[in-house]
Amino acid sequence: MKLYIKAYSSYTLNDELDIKKELKQKYKLDTRRQDAFIHLALYGGQLLKEKCEIKKDDELYLTSGVGNADIVQKTNTYMYKENQPLKLFDFINLLGNTTSYYVAKSLGMKGKNIFQISDNFTYINTLISAYASMLNSKKDAIICSMDFMCEPDVIMKRVMGLEQNSKVVSSVNYQKLSLNPDGAIAEIEFGLDENSTCKTEDKPHETYASYIVNCALRDKKDLLHVEVFEDKKRTIKVKSIK
Amino acid sequence: MKSYINNYELWCNAGDIKSLMEAIYSKNSALVEDKTFLKDTTAGLGIMEYDDIYSLMREVVTKVLKNSNLDNFKNTLLILGSSVGGMQECEDIFYEQKSYKNIDPNRLSMNALTDSLVKEFGFYDSRAISTACTSSANALLLAKRLIDVDAYENVLVVGADGLCRSTVMGFHALSVLSSTKCKPFDKSRSGMNVAEAVAVVLVQNIQTNNSIELKGVGASSDAYHMTNPNPEALGAIVSMQNALKDAKLSKEDIDYINAHGTATLANDKVEALGVEKLFGNSVYVNSTKAITGHTLGAAGAIEAIVSCEVIKRFLIPPQTGLENQENLNIKINKESVKMRVRNVISNSFAFGGNNTSILIGECK
Numbered sequence: 001m002k003l004y005i006k007a008y009s010s011y012t013l014n015d016e017l018d019i020k021k022e023l024k025q026k027y028k029l030d031t032r033r034q035d036a037f038i039h040l041a042l043y044g045g046q047l048l049k050e051k052c053e054i055k056k057d058d059e060l061y062l063t064s065g066v067g068n069a070d071i072v073q074k075t076n077t078y079m080y081k082e083n084q085p086l087k088l089f090d091f092i093n094l095l096g097n098t099t100s101y102y103v104a105k106s107l108g109m110k111g112k113n114i115f116q117i118s119d120n121f122t123y124i125n126t127l128i129s130a131y132a133s134m135l136n137s138k139k140d141a142i143i144c145s146m147d148f149m150c151e152p153d154v155i156m157k158r159v160m161g162l163e164q165n166s167k168v169v170s171s172v173n174y175q176k177l178s179l180n181p182d183g184a185i186a187e188i189e190f191g192l193d194e195n196s197t198c199k200t201e202d203k204p205h206e207t208y209a210s211y212i213v214n215c216a217l218r219d220k221k222d223l224l225h226v227e228v229f230e231d232k233k234r235t236i237k238v239k240s241i242k
Numbered sequence: 243m244k245s246y247i248n249n250y251e252l253w254c255n256a257g258d259i260k261s262l263m264e265a266i267y268s269k270n271s272a273l274v275e276d277k278t279f280l281k282d283t284t285a286g287l288g289i290m291e292y293d294d295i296y297s298l299m300r301e302v303v304t305k306v307l308k309n310s311n312l313d314n315f316k317n318t319l320l321i322l323g324s325s326v327g328g329m330q331e332c333e334d335i336f337y338e339q340k341s342y343k344n345i346d347p348n349r350l351s352m353n354a355l356t357d358s359l360v361k362e363f364g365f366y367d368s369r370a371i372s373t374a375c376t377s378s379a380n381a382l383l384l385a386k387r388l389i390d391v392d393a394y395e396n397v398l399v400v401g402a403d404g405l406c407r408s409t410v411m412g413f414h415a416l417s418v419l420s421s422t423k424c425k426p427f428d429k430s431r432s433g434m435n436v437a438e439a440v441a442v443v444l445v446q447n448i449q450t451n452n453s454i455e456l457k458g459v460g461a462s463s464d465a466y467h468m469t470n471p472n473p474e475a476l477g478a479i480v481s482m483q484n485a486l487k488d489a490k491l492s493k494e495d496i497d498y499i500n501a502h503g504t505a506t507l508a509n510d511k512v513e514a515l516g517v518e519k520l521f522g523n524s525v526y527v528n529s530t531k532a533i534t535g536h537t538l539g540a541a542g543a544i545e546a547i548v549s550c551e552v553i554k555r556f557l558i559p560p561q562t563g564l565e566n567q568e569n570l571n572i573k574i575n576k577e578s579v580k581m582r583v584r585n586v587i588s589n590s591f592a593f594g595g596n597n598t599s600i601l602i603g604e605c606k
Contacts, residue, residue, distance in 0.1 A: 001393075033468075060463070067372070072329065075408060076336045091412030092468055092593065095325060096372030101594025104465040110480075112461035113596060114380055118353055118369045125369050132387035136488065158347040192367070192393065 001131045001191055004184035005238075006140070006176040007052035010214040011044050013148075013170035019043045029106055033089040037068040037148045041099045044144060044172035045107050052176050059133060059141040060113040062100040063126040065206015066159055067117050068093065070150030103144060111139060120229045123209040124236060127177075127190050134179055145210035146172040160206065173210035175217075181241075186217055189237040213238055245389045246453040247602065248446050250547045251305040253298055254439035254534050255288035263551050265533050267578055269562040273423040273435050273535050279410040284421045287405065288437020288535025295330055295404040296349075296358050298440050303359060303400065306442045311450060318396040318444075320359055320368040321385055323378030325539035327370070328354035330404035337407070355402055365398070372539065375502075377401065378441065379542025379590035379598040383459040385445040397445045401543030405438040409538065416469065424505035424536075425563040426529035427514060427574055434504040437535025441543035454550045455605045457585065458489025464595020471512040471595055478516030481597035482587055489601045491585060496525050496601075498558050500545045500588040503529020504536050509591060514569035523573040532562035542590040546600055549586040553604055556582055 013019075019039045023029045027046045031039060041062065048054070071093050078084040092098055096115035104113050112133070116126050123145050130141040148170045149156050157164055178184065205211075209227055216223035216238045223238040256262040256272035265272050276287045292298040307315065328349045335345050348354060356368040371380045378401025385397035403409075413419045413436055420433035445456055461484060464477035471477060486493060499521070501513055510529075517527050530548050537544050552558060558579040567574055585603035592598075 001391075072332070073342070076333065079407065079411070080333075080337045081340045086408060086411040086415055088412075088415045091408065091415055094408060094412070095374045095593055097374050097376075097592060097594050097596045098468065100373070101463075101465060101468060101596070104463050104594075108465075110463050110465055110477075113373075113463045113465075113594075114384075115372050116369055117372055118356070120368065125367070128388070128393060129369070129384055132384070132391045132393060135391050136387060155342060155345075155347050 001128065002187055002189045003131055003177045003179065004181045005186045005188055005217060006178050006184055007048060008214045008217045009044055009047035009051060009174045010211060011047060011172050013040060034102060035071055035093050037070060038093065038099050038102050040148055040170060040172050041103050041144055041146055042106050044174050045103050048174040048176060049107060054107045054109065054142065055140065056108060057111040057139055058109055059111045059130065059137065059139055060100055060104050060109055061116060061126050061130050061141060062103060062144045063116045063122055063207065065122045065147050066156060067096065068148065069155060070148060073150055121227055121234050122206050124190050124227060124234045130177060138179065140176060140178045142174060142176055144172065144174050145207035147205035147207050167204055169204045171205050171211055173207065173214050184241050186241055187239045191235065209236060243389055243392055243447050245386045245445050245447065245456040246449050247443055247456055247550055248450050248453050249306050249310045249444040250442060250550065251302045252439060252441040252544055252547055253290060253302055254537060254544060255290045255437055256533060259547065259551065266530050266559045269560055271423050271533050271562055275422055279407055280414055285410060286420045286423045286435035288435055288537065289405060290438055295402060299355060299359060299400060299402055300362055302440045302442045303363065306444055310444055312396065315363045315365045315398060317366055318398050319388065319394040320356055320365040320398050320400065321381040322356045322370045322400045322402065323381035323539050323542060324355055324370065324402050325372060325374045325377055326403055326406050326409060329408065330406050333406055333408065373592055373596045375538055375541055375592040376590040376596050376598045377539035379600055382443065382542060382546055382600050383461060383598055386456050386459050389445065389447050395447050399443040399445060399543055401441040401540035403438055403537060403539040405436065410436050418506045420505065423563060424532055426503035426505040426532050427510050427561065427567060428564050429566040429568045431505040431510060434506050435535035437537045439534065439537035439540040439544050441540050441547055443543050443546055449605055453605050454553055454602050457603050458485040458601035460484025460488055460599045462597045466595050469593055470508050471591060473512060475512045475516030475519060477595045477597045478513055478591060479520050481599045482520055485587060485599035485601040493521050496585050496587055497583045498552060498586045499525055499527040500549050500586060501527050501529040502589040502591045503531050505531065513589065514572050518569060518571045523571055526558045526573050526575050526579060528559065528561035528574050530559065542598065545588045546602065549588045549602055552586060553583045556580060558583060
């Protein structure tokens with residue numbers, strides 16, 4: 001399976017930038033009623049929009065290894081520890097497609113949008129889903145891969161099977177993908193399983209493969225990336241179009 | 243490559259498929275008016291009898307496997323559609339203990355449900371889709387697309403959602419929850435009923451004697467408002483048009499629409515308008531949520547199964563709970579209609595204007 005990458009954006013959360021402020025002041029977006037998970041997705045989308053044209057009928061895939069665990073912690077604490085009623089917008093933000101709605105709205109998209117979550121081959125599985133749909137629709141697609149580390153991060157690390165002293169980060173990585181090579185900066189090939197006896201090192205977030213792809217695009221280098229889960233591996237090849 | 247629905251099973255507030263279809267045709271709603279979740283008021287809810295969502299899923303999936311042409315699921319992709327995943331169990335523990343200490347994080351997130359099925363049945367691959375009320379409809383959509391490109395031969399779609407305090411209280415906070423049994427498309431409807439269910443559909447690239455064809459899938463995004471659909475029904479119309487186009491069929495080929503029909507003021511008004519604009523009164527339309535309630539992420543799979551049964555039984559179900567139809571320009575039948583049903587569109591619409599239409603029909 002092969003697609004062409006037209007543009008990309010990457011952002012890893014740090015303390016230097018107030019994303020909410022940036023969204024309001026620089027991009028003039030309404031940030032009310034949204035939480036930090038949604039803000040991170042919106043920010044990555046705006047960075048992508050600066051680099052390419054996003055069409056109304058582009059498809060949108062938002063994928064995450066763990067999803068918005070922060071809002072689950074928050075709502076549970078409200079309801080069961082503090083005996084507070086569930087707040088309306090916390091309930092809405094709890095739902096998977098809320099983030100994809102805000103992203104679609106901020107980018108002016110009306111095409112299909114899907115929130116896919118998986119802790120095994122998260123990014124590659126989403127590439128396969130997008131590819132299958134694009135072959136039918138002939139539209140371009142935007143993939144947003146993101147993971148947001150909530151505080152305390154103990155649950156996230158337990159979900160990811162990491163030691164408590166591991167370093168985890170919040171990161172958002174976008175690519176605009178197309179079946180058409182015109183104007184592409186790279187081609188990306190991916191496929192289904194091959195057997196494997198390899199082991200990989202701990203990832204700092206579940207959508208790390210998307211980040212690695214974007215690093216190769218940034219450096220204009222070719223890439224062979226292998227992900228392993230139990231006895232299976234999946235491979236992504238990125239070939240820069242110079 | 244064509245896609246066929248070759249097997250399915252479900253469990254909901256009305257019981258199994260046989261009991262559910264009996265309830266639908268006899269207009270015997272399985273909804274209850276319950277006080278469990280809300281302190282000062284009742285809520286119409288669809289509550290089923292089961293131990294926990296994990297064991298119920300295993301039970302329903304096992305039935306599908308037994309009745310299928312497969313020995314196991316080792317060459318099958320699992321796609322789960324759920325709006326809350328493993329949150330029910332997490333909520334119960336937190337409610338009791340006020341602490342995360344004893345919550346198993348691997349049973350908390352959306353893919354906790356898929357992981358448990360992969361461990362039990364050894365699926366080739368799995369993924370989870372969470373787009374609120376379109377989750378399992380989108381799982382069916384993805385199943386068809388993946389079979390289209392020959393990526394997989396067998397896809398098991400599971401729609402599963404257990405009743406959670408968060409969802410009941412959340413819909414209550416939105417003021418869309420009816421305190422009584424819902425009345426889709428009625429002038430006096432007062433909102434929806436949150437419900438729970440597990441529905442399992444086996445989609446394959448081969449036709450069997452019992453197949454129903456998954457002919458087309460369509461989707462669209464309003465991106466109009468977080469909780470309200472586009473008032474001109476643009477999202478709903480595009481979604482149904484895309485399903486027709488995908489199936490290479492025209493509107494005259496459709497005999498029945500199993501509507502999303504939640505009985506909220508906004509959904510039913512807009513969905514009826516969408517059906518009116520696209521089909522006029524040429525096609526029977528109704529909502530079986532008057533029997534099941536709104537099973538959220540499981541609704542798309544539940545209603546796909548109901549649609550398969552309607553085709554096989556040559557019997558369009560009646561609209562339960564309807565007294566005074568709001569939009570008189572669409573054809574809502576109060577009694578069952580015996581007829582050949584060639585093709586059915588099943589609509590699922592969700593928050594954020596996430597719209598999905600599934601088109602299934604008799605095999606040639």
